Amino acid sequence: MYRFTDYYRNEVTLSFDNHPFSRNPKHVWIICCYRNKWLLTKHKERGIEFPGGKVEKNETAQEAAVREVMEETGGTVKSIRYIAQYIVAGKGGKITKNVxxxxxxxxxxxxxxxxxxxxxxxxxxxxxxxxNMQYSFIMKDDVLKYCLTFIRTDKTGDGE
Structure with missing residues (x-):
């Protein structure tokens, strides 16, 4: 488990265990690869980031992840796997997100x-x-760093 602060100095707790904080998180973030390149999206306000968003009613987090990739990039998911979950404790409360x-x-x-x-x-x-001001604040904390390390070293999946 990792603890650090994000771009806005909120406390973040990240774990690579199986859903340690919530079985039904309300947010998702998807690190995508397409043809040996990273596939991101350009948010109109925040800048370049991996796709993500909220889980809608009657939708699983994984279904939300597939939908968000399609909506924000036009990408059709070939394979997807859960790798981590994190909590951001901000001024407005806690947000739990699957990666x-x-x-x-x-x-x-x-x-x-x-x-x-x-x-x-x-x-x-x-x-x-x-x-780099072209990139979203979401790309600027240690969630990305730890997740990329996990993807590159994990021998159980299809990490690049």
Missing amino acids: YFATIDKLMPQDTYYETEGPVQISSIPMNVKR
């Missing part, structure tokens, strides 16, 4: 990408992502 790793089968153009400007592909995450 998934997904490989994308294909990108399909969308009429709308909702609150984003659509897909962004990059070969590697910049070393200076924490100081």
